[in-house]
Amino acid sequence: MPHDMQEIRIAIVGVGNCASSLVQGVHYYRHVSGDDRPVPGLMHNLLGGYRIGDIRFVAGFDIDKRKIGKDLTAAIFEKPNCTTVFCREIPPQGIVVKKGPPLDGVAAHMAEHPDERTFLVDDAQKPVDVAAELKRANADIVVI
Numbered sequence: 001m002p003h004d005m006q007e008i009r010i011a012i013v014g015v016g017n018c019a020s021s022l023v024q025g026v027h028y029y030r031h032v033s034g035d036d037r038p039v040p041g042l043m044h045n046l047l048g049g050y051r052i053g054d055i056r057f058v059a060g061f062d063i064d065k066r067k068i069g070k071d072l073t074a075a076i077f078e079k080p081n082c083t084t085v086f087c088r089e090i091p092p093q094g095i096v097v098k099k100g101p102p103l104d105g106v107a108a109h110m111a112e113h114p115d116e117r118t119f120l121v122d123d124a125q126k127p128v129d130v131a132a133e134l135k136r137a138n139a140d141i142v143v144i
Contacts, residue, residue, distance in 0.1 A: 008050060011059035011139040013130075015067050015097055017083035019060075020076035022143065024087040026055045027073075057093060058137040061100030061130060065122035068099045079116045101127040 012019045025041075030053045032039050034046035045051065060072040067075035072095040077085065099122055110118045134142065 007054050007056045009056050009058045009138055009140045011061070011134055011137060011142045012057065012072070013061045013100060013142055013144045015060050015062040015064075015072065015075045015078075015081075017081050019143070020081050020083050020085075023057060023072065023076050023090065024085070026052055026057070027090045028087040029053075030055075057095055058139050059133055060095055060097040061128070061133075062097050063100060063102045063106075063121050064119050065124070066120060067097045068122050068125065070097055071095060072097055080113075080118055082117075098128045098133060099125045100130055 012022075029039070029042060032042065032045050032052050034051045036045065039045060042052070057072055060067075060075065062068060062075065064078070064080075066078040070078070071092040073090040073092055075097045077088070102121060106119050106121060
């Protein structure tokens with residue numbers, strides 16, 4: 001089957017452990033074809049006509065000062081993230097993580113943890129207009 005589908009443009013809200021695993025996985029499996037050969041770690045090589053390589057990250061938002069202003073591919077490895085790293089060598093994508101509004105805040109108990117295991121909220125910058133940034137990035141999907 002010829003592949004003529006559009007890309008899937010994804011914005012990530014919260015560049016934490018799950019986002020790190022997702023970005024690593026998309027990069028790791030980006031060259032998998034749409035055929036039916038089993039690939040360890042993937043349930044489906046093709047889903048709705050789309051391959052892993054059709055996924056493009058177009059925006060990222062966080063509240064932690066260690067992630068804001070960095071390329072998404074660097075921010076996914078910043079503390080307090082502690083997920084397994086299985087694909088460290090991801091080239092920069094030119095997607096700068098921007099400060100989002102801390103809508104649900106940070107749980108009070110997080111203040112009891114050392115800096116490397118808690119969120120360090122960036123109070124110096126104003127949050128961006130997330131809706132405007134999503135439109136500018138032409139995002140199809142927002143992953144929270």
